[in-house]
Amino acid sequence: MVSRAEVNHNFTDAELDELRSFGTIESHKAGDLLVEEGAMAPDCIVTLSGHTDIFASTDEGRKRVGWMERGQFAGDLSVLTGQRHLSRVEMGADGEILRIAHLDFQRLIAGNSHYSDIFVRVLSARREFSNHRGFAVTIVVVAAMDRSVYALRDLLMKHGVAHRWFDPADGPVAGHLMAERGLTGDQLPVVILGAADVLVQPTPEQLAAGLGLDLLPDGATADVLVVGSGPGGLAAAVYAASEGLTVIALDSLAPGGQAGTSSKIENYLGFPTGISGNELARRATVQAQKFGARIVAPVRASAIGRDGDDAYCLQLADGRKLRSRAVVVASGAQYQRLPIEGIEAYEGRGIYYGATPMEAQLCGDAEVTVVGSGNSAGQGAIYLASVAKKVHVIFRRGSLRETMSEYLVKRLEEHPNIEIIPSTDVVGLHGEERLSGLTYRCRETGAEGHCDCGFLFLFLGANPNTTWLPKEMVCDERGFVKTGTDIAPLELVKAGWSLDRMPSRYETSWPRIYAIGDVRKGSVKRVASSVGEGSVVVSDIHQALAEIGATLS
Numbered sequence: 001m002v003s004r005a006e007v008n009h010n011f012t013d014a015e016l017d018e019l020r021s022f023g024t025i026e027s028h029k030a031g032d033l034l035v036e037e038g039a040m041a042p043d044c045i046v047t048l049s050g051h052t053d054i055f056a057s058t059d060e061g062r063k064r065v066g067w068m069e070r071g072q073f074a075g076d077l078s079v080l081t082g083q084r085h086l087s088r089v090e091m092g093a094d095g096e097i098l099r100i101a102h103l104d105f106q107r108l109i110a111g112n113s114h115y116s117d118i119f120v121r122v123l124s125a126r127r128e129f130s131n132h133r134g135f136a137v138t139i140v141v142v143a144a145m146d147r148s149v150y151a152l153r154d155l156l157m158k159h160g161v162a163h164r165w166f167d168p169a170d171g172p173v174a175g176h177l178m179a180e181r182g183l184t185g186d187q188l189p190v191v192i193l194g195a196a197d198v199l200v201q202p203t204p205e206q207l208a209a210g211l212g213l214d215l216l217p218d219g220a221t222a223d224v225l226v227v228g229s230g231p232g233g234l235a236a237a238v239y240a241a242s243e244g245l246t247v248i249a250l251d252s253l254a255p256g257g258q259a260g261t262s263s264k265i266e267n268y269l270g271f272p273t274g275i276s277g278n279e280l281a282r283r284a285t286v287q288a289q290k291f292g293a294r295i296v297a298p299v300r301a302s303a304i305g306r307d308g309d310d311a312y313c314l315q316l317a318d319g320r321k322l323r324s325r326a327v328v329v330a331s332g333a334q335y336q337r338l339p340i341e342g343i344e345a346y347e348g349r350g351i352y353y354g355a356t357p358m359e360a361q362l363c364g365d366a367e368v369t370v371v372g373s374g375n376s377a378g379q380g381a382i383y384l385a386s387v388a389k390k391v392h393v394i395f396r397r398g399s400l401r402e403t404m405s406e407y408l409v410k411r412l413e414e415h416p417n418i419e420i421i422p423s424t425d426v427v428g429l430h431g432e433e434r435l436s437g438l439t440y441r442c443r444e445t446g447a448e449g450h451c452d453c454g455f456l457f458l459f460l461g462a463n464p465n466t467t468w469l470p471k472e473m474v475c476d477e478r479g480f481v482k483t484g485t486d487i488a489p490l491e492l493v494k495a496g497w498s499l500d501r502m503p504s505r506y507e508t509s510w511p512r513i514y515a516i517g518d519v520r521k522g523s524v525k526r527v528a529s530s531v532g533e534g535s536v537v538v539s540d541i542h543q544a545l546a547e548i549g550a551t552l553s
């Protein structure tokens with residue numbers, strides 16, 4: 001838990017003088033509104049004289065949670081990310097403030113490491129502090145059994161959006177919130193965003209737009225477009241932006257990728273006690289934004305084509321088009337489903353593809369089944385065993401040791417709550433509204449069994465996310481993208497390679513389109529290797545852009 005001291009900083013008079021050039025000085029009377037709760041792309045407010053008051057919405061209503069005196073600044077992480085501001089800032093006593101507009105603030109952070117260190121450290125600590133205290137301007141009113149619960153909650157959790165959650169069945173608060181806004185029960189689910197905005201029965205895309213997660217204009221250009229913001233894409237965004245390239249990184253879900261679904265990554269350098277995938281993604285996203293990269297999600301790339309001699313046009317699923325001279329394909333891979341008809345009906349309602357605190361909270365003290373025999377299955381099982389009554393680990397192979405690291409196998413074998421069931425397939429799923437049980441069959445004897453288990457976690461390996469790439473781009477038989485010397489000369493010719501040099505190590509058969517991380521043929525499917533590839537690809541991009549000279553207009 002962060003301390004009160006960590007959530008504040010006092011700028012010296014000399015620093016205040018320097019900061020003045022980034023903003024405008026305003027005089028205000030006590031009570032003047034400076035930033036509204038829930039405002040998008042909010043300004044950063046530095047107090048020059050008098051003081052400002054900070055109010056936040058809590059379960060007990062709106063409360064004054066702090067005040068900023070001369071040299072201190074108001075604002076939460078949203079002044080950097082552009083998302084909705086968590087608090088309302090008012091002038092507390094007559095005085096002057098320095099208002100740094102959102103875009104100027106981003107420029108200040110990207111261009112000045114002294115101020116960037118201070119602001120990013122304090123803003124990150126404030127976000128942690130306010131999460132701990134339960135401050136949230138986003139309120140979701142929805143019945144627990146509503147079909148859309150999982151999708152909305154998943155989006156909020158994956159993007160780290162602080163929110164409060166009310167089920168009308170749990171008490172009168174939901175009713176009061178609805179009545180205050182003239183809403184009725186048949187309009188659920190409802191999302192209340194700050195002081196003024198209400199979304200009725202929003203889709204995840206509408207919610208994302210309402211939260212300020214996707215403010216990308218049609219026709220936007222960048223030096224580099226990064227498709228996929230898993231560890232590889234985020235690393236590419238951090239390195240490219242920090243080295244002066246303009247970067248837009250997109251993701252069809254949220255930053256974090258597969259790693260974001262991992263409850264604990266224990267083998268990533270520098271985190272001796274492990275780090276959750278979500279936390280790693282959150283930190284990397286802030287780091288990329290600090291250097292000026294735009295991270296946009298949920299936004300799906302649906303096609304890519306040539307745009308003149310030196311540029312590419314990326315088509316998004318919603319019709320928008322983006323242009324750049326270099327593209328990093330970091331779209332990773334996605335989990336395989338069980339080959340059982342109708343499985344989609346249970347996804348998010350009993351079937352899950354990752355074991356994070358959110359899923360753990362859902363299954364509470366119940367029995368759960370994990371299917372798979374790779375390291376991700378092992379990690380998931382161990383994590384779930386810390387909350388669930390019992391974890392059944394089902395897999396097709398004869399032994400976990402064929403595919404899982406020895407340290408994980410030992411932990412599974414020694415765990416009192418874990419039952420290991422080899423040579424077995426899950427062959428049937430049951431349940432009305434949600435999963436309530438499953439049938440499994442032994443591969444050796446053919447004997448079938450039934451388990452009243454409403455939580456099934458699938459860790460079955462992954463296929464590359466490459467259907468959006470042009471069919472001329474050279475891939476292997478499973479769809480993983482070939483790069484560098486993996487591409488045979490004849491394949492290069494067929495793909496239309498026109499340069500008098502060969503593709504660099506992560507370059508695909510299309511010049512200046514690179515593939516890194518899990519989506520690349522031959523990659524080591526690990527967080528560290530994806531991050532490594534995302535980092536080093538940037539030097540290849542610099543060289544390739546230098547070959548073609550001018551920037552995109």
Ligand SMILES: Cc1cc2nc3c(=O)[nH]c(=O)nc-3n(C[C@H](O)[C@H](O)[C@H](O)COP(=O)(O)OP(=O)(O)OC[C@H]3O[C@@H](n4cnc5c(N)ncnc54)[C@H](O)[C@@H]3O)c2cc1C
Pocket residue numbers: 227228229230231232233250251252253254255256257258259260261262263264265266267268299300301302330331332333334353354355376379380465468516517518519524525526527528530
């Ligand atoms: C549960 C689990 C636990 C794991 N634990 C570990 C571990 O402990 N240690 C370790 O080293 N590795 C671990 N891994 C593996 C590791 O997470 C992956 O190797 C790593 O995430 C790959 O990173 P990536 O950036 O290449 O791709 P991904 O992480 O797959 O990210 C790709 C991103 O691209 C997005 N995307 C896909 N298509 C599109 C599109 N058309 N438009 C826009 N965006 C798109 C996806 O939404 C996704 O966010 C684990 C994996 C899982 C599933």
